[in-house]
Amino acid sequence: MKHYTDTIHVSSETGRLRKVLVHSPDSGLGKVVPSKAQDWLFEDIVHLDTIRRYEYDYYIKLLLYFLDEEKIKGQLADMEAPDYHRNFFKPDHPDFYNSQHVVELQVLLADILADTSIKSQLVASVCAIEACSYDIQRELMSYAPATLARIFFSGTPDEREMIFPPIPNFIFTRDIGIVVNDHILLNKPMKEARKREALIAKYIFYHHPLFAAYHDKVIELTDTQHHFLLPNDADVERVTLEGGDVMVVSPNHVLIGVSERTTREAAAQAVRQLFDRDVVEKATIVKIPHKRDYMHIDTVFTQVKRNVWVMLGDFSHEQIAGAQTDAIHRALRIQPQRLDDLEILQFQKNNLSSPRQFTSLEALLVDVSVADLGAAPDDVHIILSGNDEFPYDAREQWTDSCNVLAIQEGVVLGYDRNDKTTEAFRALGFDVVNVADLLASLESGRVKADELADTLILMPSAELSRARGGFHCMSMPLLRDP
Numbered sequence: 001m002k003h004y005t006d007t008i009h010v011s012s013e014t015g016r017l018r019k020v021l022v023h024s025p026d027s028g029l030g031k032v033v034p035s036k037a038q039d040w041l042f043e044d045i046v047h048l049d050t051i052r053r054y055e056y057d058y059y060i061k062l063l064l065y066f067l068d069e070e071k072i073k074g075q076l077a078d079m080e081a082p083d084y085h086r087n088f089f090k091p092d093h094p095d096f097y098n099s100q101h102v103v104e105l106q107v108l109l110a111d112i113l114a115d116t117s118i119k120s121q122l123v124a125s126v127c128a129i130e131a132c133s134y135d136i137q138r139e140l141m142s143y144a145p146a147t148l149a150r151i152f153f154s155g156t157p158d159e160r161e162m163i164f165p166p167i168p169n170f171i172f173t174r175d176i177g178i179v180v181n182d183h184i185l186l187n188k189p190m191k192e193a194r195k196r197e198a199l200i201a202k203y204i205f206y207h208h209p210l211f212a213a214y215h216d217k218v219i220e221l222t223d224t225q226h227h228f229l230l231p232n233d234a235d236v237e238r239v240t241l242e243g244g245d246v247m248v249v250s251p252n253h254v255l256i257g258v259s260e261r262t263t264r265e266a267a268a269q270a271v272r273q274l275f276d277r278d279v280v281e282k283a284t285i286v287k288i289p290h291k292r293d294y295m296h297i298d299t300v301f302t303q304v305k306r307n308v309w310v311m312l313g314d315f316s317h318e319q320i321a322g323a324q325t326d327a328i329h330r331a332l333r334i335q336p337q338r339l340d341d342l343e344i345l346q347f348q349k350n351n352l353s354s355p356r357q358f359t360s361l362e363a364l365l366v367d368v369s370v371a372d373l374g375a376a377p378d379d380v381h382i383i384l385s386g387n388d389e390f391p392y393d394a395r396e397q398w399t400d401s402c403n404v405l406a407i408q409e410g411v412v413l414g415y416d417r418n419d420k421t422t423e424a425f426r427a428l429g430f431d432v433v434n435v436a437d438l439l440a441s442l443e444s445g446r447v448k449a450d451e452l453a454d455t456l457i458l459m460p461s462a463e464l465s466r467a468r469g470g471f472h473c474m475s476m477p478l479l480r481d482p
Helices: 027-031 048-067 105-113 116-130 134-141 145-154 192-207 209-217 264-276 327-332 361-372 392-398 419-427 435-444
Strands: 017-022 102-104 177-180 183-186 246-250 253-258 282-287 301-305 308-311 343-348 351-358 381-384 405-408 411-415 431-434 455-459 476-480
Touching: 017 048, 017 105, 017 405, 027 048, 027 145, 048 102, 048 405, 048 435, 048 455, 102 105, 105 116, 105 145, 105 192, 116 134, 116 145, 116 192, 177 246, 177 476, 183 192, 183 209, 183 264, 192 209, 246 301, 246 361, 253 264, 253 361, 264 282, 282 361, 301 361, 301 405, 308 361, 343 361, 351 361, 361 381, 381 419, 392 419, 419 431, 419 455, 431 435, 435 455
Parallel strands: 017 102, 253 282, 308 381, 411 455, 431 455
Antiparallel strands: 017 476, 177 183, 246 253, 282 343, 301 308, 343 351, 405 411
């Protein structure tokens, strides 16, 4: 088993990223069929080789240049050769990059499956969830750890046999858990399709040496007593939470969304546990419309730097107040969002009975930048999806214009297809660079990762964007600089 440094700590959304948990697209992604796509939370089927070779691999290359340069330096030319076989990117191949800074979830799973006791427990648990026969359970026990880990993700040991469904959403590692300072808040997924993910994640966080020092700092949410006696559609009592609805914006402040995937009860329970454990002193609940368009709060806004955010204009002051000045824009807007769709309450640990209320998302983000991060009020900027031009605002939000990942202050990854949002970044003075060009500059030494500032890195996105998640979703930060 590879030795990992065990420091886990995240206290911001934009501090220099030092360690991140990812999962590269596995063969299960290529088994999503149209009739099951929505059951497995996909809007469309994707082309696996394209999403790997021409999109996600660029993400891993870039992360390695920023987080673990010695693993990638000098190999870029070979990787661009037509006959390159991608073994560097395959978690179960001897040539895998195997970084302790860009940490692959499948490798962690294979590590813990080397323990026969853990393997037996997890096989039994997965088989119970998937209603497998006892013969299949015995078959799974016969596989080597690396093979079994691959099966748990893809559902199949080879191209001919499928034991259970794939779990293609595991590329969105943020949803399995969030590091809040030195604690780990585990998810409790809304959808049945993600229950195996939650189970695997729980075993990894409790059993892998990387997290050994944090077992007493794992926070799990539990169902309410009443939930078991209520009908399945009684969402008010359900406890479901996904990591895309949690943002650590400062050491003492966490934002938790109430959305299509995270319930009020779960948000309240998470806040209580974070307060009781003295993890944070302030928590803001952000309720957004219960719509597929706004799956999590990180599909509506993310942070670029301490005084810059990107968000959907529907939640700005003007939109919420209904004060559109453009009559055509107002007439064409399909479903304008109003104040009753948005509720923002901020709780202080020592004063739970008198929460502060914000009338717009923009007001909250400005307050975070000023009150928590020390920005000047006049120096806070909100970049709007699609440059706030209809219909590009809605179109580009759907393809994750608001779901960017900061790898250091002001340096963010976003999809190359969101042209109007890119214009808005440029207008604010950001450099815009294509990832292939940046990689070439990093490889040659013309550019140093530490020296980049105020830069939007455009990532290829034709297939990745169909999976309905951006790079904020595809990352679970484990360690950031303060």
